Amino acid sequence: MAGTSAPEGRRRLTRGWPGLCLVVALVVLAIGVVLSTGVGGERVSQSISNVGLCLGAITAALACLLRARSYRGRARWGWALIGLGVLAWGLGQGAWVYLESYRGDEVPFPSQADIGYMGMVVFTPAGLLVLPSQAQALANRARSVLDGLMVATSLVLIAWILIITPMLNTGHDSMLALPISLAYPLGDVVIVTIVIYMTALQRQQGRDFGRLALVGAGVVAFAISDIGYAYLNLIGIYQSGGVTDIGWFAGFSLILLAARKPADAATDTSGSDAEAVEGAQIGVLLPYVAVLAALAITVVWFARTGQSNAFVVYTRSALILLMVGRQLLTLLENRSLTRNLEGRVADRTAELSASEQRFHALVQHSTDVVTVVSPESEVLYQSESLQRVFGASPQRLTGRRLTDMLTPAAAATLAEALRSLGGRPYATTSIELTLHRGDGGYRQAEITITNLLGDPSVGGLVLNTRDISERKLLQEQLVHEAYHDGLTQLANRALFREQVSEALDARAEGEDVTVLFLDLDGFKEVNDSLGHLAGDQLLVRVADRLRAAVRADDIVARFGGDEFAVLIAAPLGAPDAEQVAQRIVDSLHDPFRIDTREMHVQASIGLAAGALLADALLNGQGEAGADQLMRNADLAMYRAKEAGGSGWASYHPQMLAGLVERLELEADLRLALERGELELYYQPSIDLADNRVSGFEALVRWQHPTRGMISPLDFIPIAEATGLIVPLGHWVLTEACRQAVAWGVREQDLRMAVNVSVRQFDRIDLAAVVAEVLAETGMPADKLCLEMTESVLMTDTEENLEQLVRLKALGVSLAIDDFGTGYSSLAYLRRFPVDTLKIDRSFVERIGAQTDDAALARTIVQLGQSLNMSTVAEGVEEYGQLAALRAMGCRFAQGFYFSPPVPAAVAGRLLHDGSATPAAV
Template sequence: MSILHCAPLTEGLLEAVLVVDPASECIVSVNAAAVRLAGSQREAMVGSRIREWLPEPQDATYWDEWQAGIVQTLESQTSLRRADGTLLRVQRRFSPIHPNGGAPQVLVAMQDLHAAERTRQHLETLLAELRAALESTSDGILVCDLDGHIRAFNRTFATLWALPEALLTQPDDAAVWGHLAACVPDAAGFQARLNELQRSPLREAHDLIPLRNGRLLERASRPQLARGRPIGRVYVFRDITERAATEAKLRLAAQVFESSLDAIIVTDAARRIVACNPAAQRLAGLGPGDAQGDPVDALLQSARNPDWAAQRDAALAQQGYWESELWLRRDSGPGVPLWTSWVLLRDDGGRVLNTVLFAKDLSEKLEAQRRIEQLAYTDPLTGLPNRLMLDERVGHAIRLAQRSGDGFALLFLDLDRFKSINDSLGHLFGDQVLVEVAARLQRCLRQTDTLARLGGDEFVIHLHAADQGAAEKAAQRMIAAVTQPVTIDEMQFTLSCSIGIAMYPQDGTSLDALIRCADTAMYQVKERGKGHYRFYQPQMSTELLARVQTDHALREGLHRGEFELHYQPRVTVRTGQIDGCEALIRWHRPGTGLVMPGAFIPIAEETGLIAALGAWVLDTAVAQAARWAAEGRPLQVAVNVSALQFQQPHFVQDVAQALQRHGLPPRLLELELTESILIRDAEEALAKLRSLAALGVTLSLDDFGTGFSSLAYLKRFPLHRLKIDRTFIAAMPEDEADAAIVAAIVQMGHALAMEVVAEGVERAEQLHRLRSLGCDHCQGFWFARPMPAAALRAHLDGVPGAGTAG
C-alpha cells in the first residue's frame, strides 16, 4: 500500500498515526489526530525526521536496532516533542507495515497519555468527592442493586443501625440485612416492606421505622437510575427521634394552648399581642385575632399597684418570671379578677422573643372566699359581725389605741326578758325580734363603730374612739331605740335592754377582758331593775363571779337532790284551823348550809333554770299533798309559780300530768302567781289560767299590793284568792294607812268573790285586826314557820314543839 493509499485509512482514526520510512527515518504521512497531538502542521511534519518528534533514547535505539534488523515492533510510553518544544507523554507503538510490493515502513501510533491520566484523575477526584459527600451527610445512606445486593453504605448508616465493626470491613449482605431486621421489633414486617420495594424498582417510599433501642428512623427510598433506567435503590435513613419528640411536644403545646381553661396570651418582645387562646378570647370578649398587635397592658389594670407593669418588666428581665393578681378591664362592669403568671421567652442568643401570659379567672374563687369569709365573720341571722370579726376589729382598735394613746368603749347589750319572748312566742318570732333590734341598734351607731351579735340576745358594740360621755350617749340612744314599740306579725309590744359599758384601757386591754367587764356591768343593771346602762366598776366582778358560781351550783344541786320543800301552814281566821300550806323551797348547799330562796331564786330566774327548778317543786309538792291525802290528812298545798315557768308552752299540761301522776285531787293544789305573769301577754295568760281553773286547781295572786294591783285584770282573770303582801301587814295595826289598804283589798277581794289571805302575820294584834277587817286566812310566824313535811305532819297531829323550823 502506498502512502497515498494509507493516508485515507489513517485520517479518520482518533489515534494519532504517523508512517515513517525506516531507511531515511523521515515521516511520510501523518493523520489529523497526529497533527493535533504534535501541535504542528501536516506540511511541517511530513518529510521531517521522526527522531525530532520522538527524541527519547529508547526511540533512537529502536531506529538504530531497526537498521540492524533486530526489532520490528515496540510499544511503550515515551515523550513526543510538540511543535512548541514541550514534551507530551504518549503511549506509542511501532509496527512495521509492508505497502504493496514496496519497502517496509513503520506505522507509529500514539495516544495522549496526559489526557487519559487527566480523565482518570478527574474520575478519582469525582469519586472522592462523592464519597466525601456521602460521608459528610448526616443521613445514613445504603445503596443496593436491583437484586438487593449491597453496593455501598456510609458511616452514618452504620452508626444509625449500630452495625458491628466486622460488617464494615467484611462485606456480607446477608449479615447486614439480618442485623437490620434484628434491630426492629417487627422483623417480618420490615422484611416484607423491603421485598415490596424491591419488586417495584421505580417506586419512591417513605417509612417510619421504630428501633428496638427506642430510636425512631425515617426511611426515604428512591430508585437509582442510570440513563433513565433503574439500576438499584438508594435508602436514606434519618434519626428523627428528637424531632418526633419535639413535634409531639409542639402538638401537645398547641393542644394545651387551644384547650386550656386558663387564658393564654402570647406577646412579642414589645408586649404586643401575638396570639390569644380561646379561653383568653372568651374572658376578654374578643373574636379570633381581634386584639392582635394591641399592647397587652391595655387589657389589664391593678387598683392597688399602679406600678405593676414596671415591676413585671423588671422581674421578667431579672428572673424571666412574674406573678401577680391583676384585673382584666371590661368596657362595662368592674372587670375580672385574674391571677397572672408571666414568662419571658428568649432565643438561643438570649434575645427576647416573646412573653407568655397565663391568666386564671379568680372570680369564682374570690366569690367563694368572700362567702366563706362572710359566713365565718358574720352572724347568719342578722348579718352583723360575729365574735370572730369583733375580735379582729377590736384587736385592730387596740393596736391603733396603743400607738395613739386614745381609748374606746365596749358595750355589752342584752335584751330584757328575751327568753320569755322566745319561749312563749317561738324561735321564729324571737328571730324577727332580734333582726329588728339589730337594725335599730345599727342606726344608733357611726360607720366606724362595730355592732356584733355574740349569740342569743347578746350584742357587743365597739364604739370607736369613744370616751365615757360618748359611750353614755350611745347607750342612751340604743336604749331609746330598743324601747320603741315593736310590731311583728301584727303584734305590738315593747322591749327593753340592759347595757354594761367597759372602757379601754382602764377596764381591760383585751377584748375578752373588756367583754367580761361590760357583761358584769350589764348583770348589775339587770339586778337593779333592767332597762338601763351602767359603767363597769371593779368590785362588780366578785359579785358576778359569785352569781356564776351559784348558777353552776344550782344546776348541780338540782341533779344531786340538794333541794327540799318546807311547808308553812295557812290558817282560817274564823276557825283558827290549818286549812292549807305554802310550799317554800330550801337549798342544802354543800359547804354553805341551808340557803333561803331569796338568795338563789332571782339567779335561777335570770338564767332560766327556774323552769326546771319550778317543775321539780310542782312535782314534789303535788307528791307530798297526795301522800297527806292518802294518809287521811288532806291539806291544800300552795306552790309558787315564777313567770318563766308559767310561760312554758306546756305548763298547763305539766300541772295536769303532775296531778294525774300522783293522783291528787286538783282542789288540793293551789298555784300562787305574781302580777307580772298577768300583765305580760295578758291574753295568753288568761287562756292558761282558764285552763288551769278548768282543771279544778285553786289560783291565787301573790304579793298583792306591791305591783299594779289593777282592778281591770283582777276582774278578768279566774282567780280564787288574793294574798296581801306582808309589807302591808308588818306595820299593822299601828300604821293606819296600811291598815286602810288592807281593809280595801279585803273588801275588793270579797266584791270579786275572792278569798283574801294575809301573809307575814307575826303578832296577835295583827291577827285581831285582820279578823276585824274580815280577812279570810292568815299565814305567818305567829302560827308557824315554814317546816319540813314531817314536821308539819307532827304539827297537824298536835305534837308539841312542832312548827318551829325555818
C-alpha cells in the same frame, strides 16, 4: 392484748395459725431427721418425720384454700386447685405414714400413697393455668404458646439426659414403678414451665408476680426431692425421714408463704413503664436461654458418652422447628409494626399540623394576652388579643422593651421576675401588675411567666397576661361584705374584734383602749308592733346618730339585732370614753321619725377599759385580750340595763366575779336534785276563827354542801332563767303531796299549798303532770292548792283561762299569790276560776297605820267576800296586824307571828298540837 377488741383479736389469731402450724411441723420434721441420721434410722424417727411432712402439707393446703376464699372468679378457682393439689400430697403422705407405721413391713412402690402424690401433679398445673392474666392479641397468644413449648421442650430434654436416662439404666421391679417414678420429675418440669411462663407474663404486664415466684421456688424444691425420691425408689434404697424430706418441706413452706403474702392495698403505678419494658425483655430472652441450656447439655452429653438416642434427636429437632416458627412470627410482627409505625408517623404529622393551627387560633382568640420576650424584656412575639383586652396595638410592642412601656414600679417588678427565672428552664412564676389601657385607664393584670428559652420552637420567656380587674373588684366586695354589716354598713363583730386586737397590741405607753357595748332599750317593742321593716329603718337611723356622736378616729360596729359597739383609743385615765358614752345617750333622746310615726329608743351602754385586763393577756396576746375586753363591756351593759336603762356603766371586776358565781351556782343547781340537797320547809296557815292550823305552804330550801343554806331569792331566779324551775317544781309538788299524805290529810281538814311558776304554767301538760302526781302519791285533789302570781292573769288571757279550767277540772283549788301588786282587773277575777286571794305582805306590814296600803288590804278582803273567795294575809308579824285583819273579816293568815317556815318534822308537831298561835292570842 390491751386496747384490742375481741373480734380483732380473733382475726389476728386466725391470720397467724398457718405460721404456727408450720413451726410445729418444722419441729416435728427436724426431730425425725435428727433421729433418723443419729441412731440407725429407727422406725419411730421415720414416723415422726413423716408426720411433720403431713402436717406441713395440710397447713400449706389450708392456707391456699383460705387465699381462694378472698378472691372471686378465676383467681378463686386457681388457688383452690393449687390447694387441692397440695392437700392431695398431704393425704398421700398420711397414707404413707399409715402403711409404714402400722403394717409393720416395708412400703411397696408404687403404693396407695402415690395416688395422693400424683394428685399434686394433676391439680397444681391446672390451678396455675386457671390463674387470671390480662387478655392478649392473637399474635401475642401464639408467641406465648411457642415460648412455652420451647421452655417445656428444653426442660424435658434436660430432664431426659440428666434424670430419666440414669433411671432407665437402674431398672425397676414392676410395670408401674417406672411410669410413676418418671411422672414425678416430668410433672415437676411441667409445673416449673408453667410457673416460669406465668411469672414472666405477669411481670411483662406490670402485675404482682411475687406469689407465683414463691410457688415456682417451692416447685423447684419439690422437683429436687422428687428426683431423689424417684431415683432412690428405683434402686431400692429409699427410706422415709431422710434428707429428701427437707426439699418437700421447703416447697410447702414457700407455697404457704405465697398463699399468706398480703395483697397490695393500692397499685403503685410509679415506674410501671420501666417494669413493663424489663418484663418484656425477660419474656423475650427466657425461651432462648432455656433452648441454649438444653443444646449445651446435649453437646456435653454426646461428647462424654458418645451415645445416640432417638428421643434426644427428635427433641432437638422439635426445638429447632419451634425456634424457626418463633422467628417467622417475629418477622411477621416486625413487618406489622413497621406498617403501623409508618401510619402513625403520617397520622402524627397531620395531627401536629392540625394542632399547630388550633394553637394559633387559640392564641389569637384567647382571653389571655400571650407575649414572648427575651431575658432583657424585648418583645419577640405579641398576640392579637392585646388589642381586644387592653386596647393597644400588637405592632406597637413588637421589638421594644416591655419594661420601657410600664410604670417604674411595674417595670421593676417585671424585671425582677424575669431575672428570677434565668438559668431555670421551664420554671414558672406569677406576678400582679397595674397596666395602662389604650383609653388612658388602668387595669389589674396577672402575669404568668414561663422560661422557654431552651425550647427551639419558642426561644424566649412566655408571658400569659389576663385582666383580673373584675375579680379584684369582686374580692374586695366579698371582703367588705364579710367584715361589714349589710344593713348599716358598719363594721361587724369579726372586723371589730380584729380592730380591738390590733389596738391592744399596738397601743403605746400611756394610752388605753376602751370598748363601748350598746343595747337599745325598747327596740323589741318596735319590731313586734310595727314590723321588721320599720325596725331596720330605725337601726339605720340609730347607726347614723352613732357616727355623728363619736369622734373621727372612733370605730363603730353593729353586732346584730340591736347591739352596737364603739372602739375608743385615748390617753390613759382621760374621760374621753365616758364623754362619748354620754353623747350617745343624749343623741338618742330625740325621737326618730319613721314614715309618719315618731319612735323613741334609748341605749344601755357598758364601758370596759383595756387597763383592767390581765397583763398576761396583753403581752402579745391581743386576740385573747379582745375577747375579754368585749365580754367585760357586755357585762357592764347589763349592769346599766339593770339600773333602768338610758345610761352607761363602767366595768368592775366584781361584775365578772358575780357572773362566775352565778354560773357555778347554776351548775350546782343542776346536780342538787340528784344529790338530795334540796329540802322542803312548811309554813302553816292559821284559821283566824279558831286559831287552828288549816294548812301549810311548801317552800323549797337548798342546803349546799360547801356554801350552806342558800336563800331561794338567790337560786329561784336562776332556775326560772334556765328552765330548771320545771323539774324543780315537779319535785316540790311530788314531795309536798307525799308529805301531806303522810300527815293523814285524808282524815283532816288540811290543805297543802304549792307555788307554780310562770314557766310551769306555760307548759301545756301542767294539768297532766298534776294529775300524775296526785295518782302517784294518793293525794286527794281537793286538799291541794296551787298558787300562782297575778302575771298569769295579765298575759295570754285565753290560753291561761283554758289552763286554769283544766286544773280546776281535776278538783284542786287555785290561789292568786301576792295579790295587789300586779293590778289585775276585776273582769279577769270574775272570769278565772280562782278560789283564794293571798294579800301581799307589803300591804299587811302597814295595816296598823292609816295608809293607802291598809285601805287596799281592806278592799282586797271585801273583794274576796263579794266574789265568794277566801283571803289569806301573808307576812303577819305583830298582834296589831292580826287584830286588824280579824276586824276586816280576813279568814286566814300566815307569817312569822305564828311560825316561820320549818322542816317537816317540826311542822308535824305543830299539826299535832293543832295550833301555832302564841299563847297571848
